[in-house]
Amino acid sequence: xxxxxxxxxxxxxxxxxxxxxxxxxxxxxxxxxxxxxxxxxxxxxxxxxxxxxxxxxxxxxxxxxxxxxxxxxxxxxxxxxxxxxxxxxxxxxxxxxxxxxxxxxxxxxxxxxxxxxxxxxxxxxxxxxxxxxxxxxxxxxxxxxxxxxxxxxxxxxxxxxxxxxxxxxxxxxxxxxxxxxxxxxxxxxxxxxxxxxxxx
Amino acid sequence: xxxxxxxxxxxxxxxxxxxxxxxxxxxxxxxxxxxxxxxxxxxxxxxxxxxxxxxxxxxxxxxxxxxxxxxxxxxxxxxxxxxxxxxxxxxxxxxxxxxx
Amino acid sequence: xxxxxxxxxxxxxxxxxxxxxxxxxxxxxxxxxxxxxxxxxxxxxxxxxxxxxxxxxxxxxxxxxxxxxxxxxxxxxxxxxxxxxxxxxxxxxxxxxxxxxx
Numbered sequence: 001x002x003x004x005x006x007x008x009x010x011x012x013x014x015x016x017x018x019x020x021x022x023x024x025x026x027x028x029x030x031x032x033x034x035x036x037x038x039x040x041x042x043x044x045x046x047x048x049x050x051x052x053x054x055x056x057x058x059x060x061x062x063x064x065x066x067x068x069x070x071x072x073x074x075x076x077x078x079x080x081x082x083x084x085x086x087x088x089x090x091x092x093x094x095x096x097x098x099x100x101x102x103x104x105x106x107x108x109x110x111x112x113x114x115x116x117x118x119x120x121x122x123x124x125x126x127x128x129x130x131x132x133x134x135x136x137x138x139x140x141x142x143x144x145x146x147x148x149x150x151x152x153x154x155x156x157x158x159x160x161x162x163x164x165x166x167x168x169x170x171x172x173x174x175x176x177x178x179x180x181x182x183x184x185x186x187x188x189x190x191x192x193x194x195x196x197x198x199x200x
Numbered sequence: 201x202x203x204x205x206x207x208x209x210x211x212x213x214x215x216x217x218x219x220x221x222x223x224x225x226x227x228x229x230x231x232x233x234x235x236x237x238x239x240x241x242x243x244x245x246x247x248x249x250x251x252x253x254x255x256x257x258x259x260x261x262x263x264x265x266x267x268x269x270x271x272x273x274x275x276x277x278x279x280x281x282x283x284x285x286x287x288x289x290x291x292x293x294x295x296x297x298x299x300x
Numbered sequence: 301x302x303x304x305x306x307x308x309x310x311x312x313x314x315x316x317x318x319x320x321x322x323x324x325x326x327x328x329x330x331x332x333x334x335x336x337x338x339x340x341x342x343x344x345x346x347x348x349x350x351x352x353x354x355x356x357x358x359x360x361x362x363x364x365x366x367x368x369x370x371x372x373x374x375x376x377x378x379x380x381x382x383x384x385x386x387x388x389x390x391x392x393x394x395x396x397x398x399x400x401x402x
Contacts, residue, residue: 002230002232004275005235009278012281017244019298020244020293025253026244031243031247034246035240100216102263112233114232115232116230118276120219120222121225122227124222151217
């Protein structure tokens with residue numbers, strides 16, 4: 001569980017902001033605007049990119065060769081953001097993203113990283129026992145699938161392009177977007193059909 | 201291979217890949233977004249970078265320099281705040297006295 | 301500065317520990333130092349984070365995506381599983397058959 005900040009940290013933050021503000025380096029308005037724009041990024045952006053790639057092969061090729069341009073097509077401003085790399089799962093190969101050194105994450109298209117992604121446990125274990133981590137998520141890969149762990153160590157940020165599940169033929173972009181979760185975009189899970197649809 | 205730091209292989213505290221001490225700990229699936237404190241620290245970090253006052257690399261270096269006992273006692277965004285406030289002092293942007 | 305290694309080239313990550321020499325900021329994870337892998341892609345050139353971290357002038361360096369087999373790194377795991385990691389050129393050297401045999 002992510003613990004709350006201690007009182008002394010809250011006090012330090014206030015003093016830090018006051019010291020910066022006194023020199024004209026930040027204003028409360030700038031902080032509020034920056035926070036609001038950061039809050040706007042969410043995994044739905046990445047999910048929609050995946051859904052579109054499933055439906056439109058030219059978009060899929062763009063996504064795999066220039067993730068930032070593909071994000072821009074969704075109306076995301078990538079100015080100043082790190083380059084976005086997208087790794088395609090295919091039969092026999094599954095990607096799982098981790099940052100063992102810190103918490104690099106494709107925030108422009110997925111929003112804030114969840115606490116677990118930043119946890120010491122995930123960072124230590126995903127790179128060494130990825131199959132045990134996948135099992136904790138209840139993720140069963142088809143037999144014969146190789147796991148490729150992507151340790152995000154440098155200037156790129158990485159997102160997974162999962163395989164489109166069977167049973168989604170004829171689905172709209174909105175319907176497909178709804179089954180692509182943040183966990184599937186990191187690679188700890190696979191897109192799942194809703195129970196009702198799977199039963200049909 | 202051994203993943204324990206030694207004199208010959210002085211592994212940084214942040215360099216966590218494979219660390220044995222977490223082998224038996226499940227990943228806690230906390231999905232909550234950052235709290236207000238975290239979001240505020242995050243936003244300030246971005247503003248400082250945008251204004252050319254510090255890079256993300258300096259943020260990381262600052263986090264990695266936190267002494268081990270403190271590193272593990274602090275929350276994620278407390279480590280960020282420790283790093284960015286230390287670096288702003290180090291670079292002479294703000295005086296240390298104002299943070300005391 | 302152009303990339304010295306083409307995709308498909310077998311390389312070794314330098315078994316170097318700048319951590320011994322004083323304050324540093326290294327983006328090459330400890331578990332890959334001294335390991336052999338194969339260049340998967342040239343990702344471009346980026347300012348050296350080892351300099352950026354100390355606000356020093358940072359020359360641009362080629363960055364690669366390098367593929368490693370997972371079991372040799374940890375002496376465990378499933379054959380065929382792999383690790384794909386961004387590594388800067390100054391951390392790579394050609395893998396030579398003689399060293400591989402040693």
